[in-house]
Amino acid sequence: MHMTALSNNDLGPLRDALTQAGLPVDDLTYSGRQFFSFNHQGVDVGFAGIEGEGAERLLRSLVVLEGQRGRGAGVAVLAAVEAFARREGVERLHLLTDSAAAFFTGQGYQQEDRSLAPASISATAQFKTLCPASATYLSKRLV
Numbered sequence: 001m002h003m004t005a006l007s008n009n010d011l012g013p014l015r016d017a018l019t020q021a022g023l024p025v026d027d028l029t030y031s032g033r034q035f036f037s038f039n040h041q042g043v044d045v046g047f048a049g050i051e052g053e054g055a056e057r058l059l060r061s062l063v064v065l066e067g068q069r070g071r072g073a074g075v076a077v078l079a080a081v082e083a084f085a086r087r088e089g090v091e092r093l094h095l096l097t098d099s100a101a102a103f104f105t106g107q108g109y110q111q112e113d114r115s116l117a118p119a120s121i122s123a124t125a126q127f128k129t130l131c132p133a134s135a136t137y138l139s140k141r142l143v
Helices: 014-022 073-086 103-105 125-131
Strands: 002-006 033-040 043-051 056-064 092-097 136-141
Touching: 002 136, 014 043, 014 056, 033 073, 043 073, 056 073, 056 136, 073 092, 092 103, 103 136
Parallel strands: 056 092
Antiparallel strands: 002 033, 033 043, 043 056, 092 136
């Protein structure tokens, strides 16, 4: 899996993929976010990002492209993002999801009470406004 960092000028395909998947896009250009595209053997498979600083960070909108789902691409993208996060000193990744809780729990994430999220995570746009209160909150210790 090849991971490429995206600049704010390269976010069009990410925005399109998130929109098609029904995921939020309003905060893509806010500061403190790093997004990546992923391809395997020259074929684009998806996007993901990390938000925040320090040991606690938010996994931001992992999305696998149509036609690539069900082939292990999501697991590979997640593994690549987690490896990047570890290299950056991240100790725990957090996320919110409306539809993929089973996928993430299958990869070692644990469902948490949303009120117990660290302040740096609960202060994000994802937590405050973009994801509904019904979204499942999960986290995973990386170290």
